[in-house]
Amino acid sequence: MSCVLRYSVPDALAHTARELLAPFRATAAGSGGRLTLHCDVSDADFDQFERQLGDAVRYLAQHGPALSTLAAAGGAGELDFGVALYARQYLVSVRFPPSLAATAGQLGLSLVASVYAAAEGEGARDGAATGAI
Numbered sequence: 001m002s003c004v005l006r007y008s009v010p011d012a013l014a015h016t017a018r019e020l021l022a023p024f025r026a027t028a029a030g031s032g033g034r035l036t037l038h039c040d041v042s043d044a045d046f047d048q049f050e051r052q053l054g055d056a057v058r059y060l061a062q063h064g065p066a067l068s069t070l071a072a073a074g075g076a077g078e079l080d081f082g083v084a085l086y087a088r089q090y091l092v093s094v095r096f097p098p099s100l101a102a103t104a105g106q107l108g109l110s111l112v113a114s115v116y117a118a119a120e121g122e123g124a125r126d127g128a129a130t131g132a133i
Contacts, residue, residue, distance in 0.1 A: 002046050004041060005041050005080075006077055010034055010035075013074070016070075017075065020063070021037055021070075041055055067109070078109055079110070081094070082114050082116060
């Protein structure tokens with residue numbers, strides 16, 4: 001999985017949030033009485049950034065009402081996009097479309113790009129990350 005939603009909710013909302021978001025993992029978020037849910041947004045490879053973006057738009061369209069309800073009750077989160085950095089690259093620049101940024105912002109979500117060193121041939125096409133990079 002390359003794009004993940006991490007969403008933190010007060011413990012009192014944990015059951016509701018699990019039902020609404022169907023996370024693959026839930027972890028205690030420190031001693032503050034919060035739970036962090038980890039949800040699959042995209043199963044695209046790290047070098048398929050455009051596909052990750054499309055999957056994220058669809059995920060937010062599907063889960064937007066639930067995220068809005070959870071945000072109003074104290075939830076907060078981030079969409080984390082995994083991006084490959086290959087040995088022959090020295091820089092990866094990531095641009096998020098304004099529509100995705102606006103929708104995420106309305107839902108109280110941060111957008112994050114996590115860049116991972118990758119060997120040539122690990123899910124790469126032509127050894128370069130694709131998409132708005």
